[in-house]
Amino acid sequence: MKLGIVGLPNVGKSTLFNAITNAGAESANYPFCTIDPNVGVVAVPDRRLDWLSEMYHPKKTTPAVIEFVDIAGLVKGASKGEGLGNKFLSNIRETNAIVHVVRCFDDENVIHVEGGAGPARDIDIIDLELIMADVEMVERRIDKAKKAGKGDKKYLKEAEIFEGLLSWLNDGKSARAYPCSEDDMAVIATSDLLTLKPVIYAANLDEDGFSHYEDVPYYQEVQKRAEAEGAQVIPVCAKLEAEIAELESDEKAMFLEDLGITESGLDRLIRASYTLLGLISFLTSGEDECRAWTITGGTKAPQAAGKIHSDFERGFIRAEVIAYDDLVRLGTMAAAKEKGMIRSEGKEYVVKDGDIILFRFNV
Secondary structure, eight states, X not given: OEEEEEOSTTSSHHHHHHHHHOOOOOOOSSTTSOOSOEEEEEEOOOHHHHHHHHHHOOSEEEOOEXXXXXXXXXXXXXXXXXXXXXXXXXXXXXXXXXXXXXXOSOOTTSOOTTSSOOHHHHHHHHHHHXXXXXXXXXXXXXXXXXXXXTTOTHHHHHHHHHHXXXXXXXXXXXXXXXXXXXXXXXXXXXXXXXGGSOEEEEEEOOHHHHTTGGGOHHHHHHHHHHHHHTOEEEEEOXXXXXXXXXXXXXHHHHHHHHHXXXXXXXXXXXXXXXXXXXXXXXXXXXXXXXXXXXXXXXXXXXXXXXXXXXXXXXXXXXXXXXXXXXXXXXXSHHHHHHTTOSEEEOTTOBOOTTEEEEEEEOO
């Protein structure tokens, strides 16, 4: 899974990126300090994997991972190439979802390209640039379909679908909000549109505002916008996240407790990302390795096995499954077997979040 962190210059994107990846992206008080996208791969926190590792003491523990891409700040005119915009838009195109960082505090010492904080305005600027980039792509798709339609009439229907979408985009609305049939959306999904990508808003507050974020008018602006779109908004304080990232595990837990929060911004962001993209994790365990695997919800057992190795899917026989909570309650695999809690599932079994699975296969 790859998440693109976007926003206007100097809203806290790189500070947040540094905090959650410890990758050291340059962070400076001027636009375009991030010229090439910085990429960081972070482990997905999973208490279930930690528990299994304590049980097995494996040679290796491998968590699921998320790739974060810190994309340099967009500005007005990015869709027309302003401020290196074309390059940055292409970087967004390669991601699965967008984390849109919005500045929700005033600070005269930190330059804002629009003169000062204004969350709704800032969101509009980014959205408009993404929409305008999509307009150009949809226009090209329509032209291509009409030309192909001279030889095959099925392409005329495709052109008709994209013409309806073009009208919607020209009204300043995103493709993901376009009201159409499932069949039409399936056609639209074959295009690589920026505004089809799901969005999480990261409302970046200062330390004072973070302690009572629900009362901060700037945060309320972002929340109102997110609710209107059916999107999620995660309150963060990039500065605090940077401090948290430098702490050891025990110190981190104490620091969060002192702040009155139970999880870091990274944990909240990852949880929101999984929900947004419909992802779950299953686990494999043993003395050699304990590992978490990310799949889409609704995946059947053979396809889940294929995440480990194509041979597992090709030669799938059965999956031996126990739910994590059941294993914790019983304490050991031996006890689980004795109680008949390890199930044998076939090809139609839909894997559930937290399943611990041993795949049987023969190639």
